[in-house]
Amino acid sequence: MSRALALLAAALMFTLCACSDISRSDFRAAYVTTGGGNARAGRNAIRRYGCNACHDIPGVPGARGLVGPPLGGIGTRQYIAGELPNTAANLMRWIQHPHSVEPHTAMPEMGVTDDDSRDIAAYLYTLRGSD
Numbered sequence: 001m002s003r004a005l006a007l008l009a010a011a012l013m014f015t016l017c018a019c020s021d022i023s024r025s026d027f028r029a030a031y032v033t034t035g036g037g038n039a040r041a042g043r044n045a046i047r048r049y050g051c052n053a054c055h056d057i058p059g060v061p062g063a064r065g066l067v068g069p070p071l072g073g074i075g076t077r078q079y080i081a082g083e084l085p086n087t088a089a090n091l092m093r094w095i096q097h098p099h100s101v102e103p104h105t106a107m108p109e110m111g112v113t114d115d116d117s118r119d120i121a122a123y124l125y126t127l128r129g130s131d
Contacts, residue, residue, distance in 0.1 A: 022059075022126050030075075030122035034088045037122025045116045046123060054107075058127055068107060075125040081105065091124065092117040 022030075022039050030039045043060055046052060052063030056070035077086050081102050084090040093100070095117040098107040112120070 022123075026126040026128070030125040033125050034092070034118050034122045037088075037118040037120075037125075039119070039122040039126050042116075042119035042121065042123030045112075045120050049110045049112060049116070049120075051120070058129075059123075071124060072127055073129055075128045088118075088121055088125070091121045095120050 022043075027039050030037060046057060046060050046063070051057065052060050052065060054065040054067035055063060056065060056072065057063035058072045074080075074086075080086050080090055080094050081098070084094060084101060092114075096112045096114070097109060098105045099109055
């Protein structure tokens, strides 16, 4: 990668994380972990897809749902849905196609795009504590 391109990428990451309460280090780590996910965009996508209706999600306004599990600390959990190792690829798969993992899950298929699942996973990976 050329130096100019690297500086542009760094400036873009700084700009994106400066507009939110996500720390630069959390933003950067989530970006790397998910292969380019934007945690700030992920927080917005969570609201667009209505994830906040069923889950309690720290940092997402109105996300106090009691249907699905609370997602605080998901970035440090060992498993997703009680059976998938917590990797970025598995989290994105679960977000997009939960019924392919657990056919009887109450989590609906929401038509989440590849880019949105990457961004949502990036936001969720910033959630390292219990609240």
